[in-house]
Amino acid sequence: MPVAATSRPKRLEAIEAQPLPDGSGLLFDPASATAYPISPSAMRIWELCDGEHTVASILDDLEAHYDVDRATLERDCLKLLEDLAENNLLAGPPLSE
């Protein structure tokens, strides 16, 4: 299901995020006792999943932060959000809304 640019992804409160000095991070889901490693840019996206930022504004932040074209950022960001949703790490309504 496509992610809407106006959706406001929100991380699940129960998920414990472990930021690491190299910028990467671990997301631990106590419900499934599973840890997910994520890259520095994914960690930045995770931190912006506060229920306030829209997908479009997350992309604006990434574009300002990384020297990467918007189309690539959008593809990677949407893929990450879909993965987070698929693994039940996000709260709230579906990202397509």
Place this chain on the structure above:
Amino acid sequence: MTNEHRYSLFGYRFSFRTNVARAAELVAELYAGSEDTSAGSPENHYSLLRQREQDGASCWRIEVPGTPPSDKRSLGDALSAVEASITADLARHPHGLHVVHGGVIYGPRGDLLLSGNSGAGKTTLSLALAARGLCVGGDDMAVLDPASGSLRPHPRCFHIDEHSARLLAGLGLRLPEDLMDDQFVTPRRLGLTAPRPARLRFVFFLEPERLPAPRILSQSQAQAASQLLLQTGRGQFADGEGVRAIAALTAGARCFQLWSGELAATADAVLRLVEA
């Protein structure tokens, strides 16, 4: 004459009973510094007894917790089975510690953890690094205290087959002459130091696939932590404590994936990184 010796490893207290002087000597060597002098009873008992069969040949009967007694055809087999049982029971012991599947090597600019699945080559690479002058605390297992972050190698006997022995001798590692007799090689028999807590600066995750030449790729601390969690023997981490402890372990380290090539070239490639 049967003797009993008591040990306490990371709080796991057990006794070892044997009528074979060589077995008592090797186990004492393996667990030197972990003798249990407290008054309480051990939690478990292990025994290795030499017995004469009707045809006059010897067999070695072992008794370990949870399994019926069994007979082994060589002292090395019997010792290895007892040692493996002690290690497995230690890993299951509810001591509040995390057991990490990996070897600890003491390096000149910080210590190394070599992790990876069984058969990935941790032992051979550890000993190749020993031949290059590093000290091996253990080649297979380390114990992490989540409260203090201290990582200590758990001493195990090295399993060295004839092929590896030839390769390591070629690198200059001095192996005991009777290596192939009882096949129970303690770190001390190789002149390696007594374990101390590691100051971890490098984590290598050994991939099982062998390449013509060694290949080493950087990986993120999160990826390394995730792989170490899969190698950490306390099962599920419902409270996240294990995740935090392992993340803290990799937080101070440079982390790599390693595909081994020819042994000497692999050891040299690792050395270049850890000595840079």
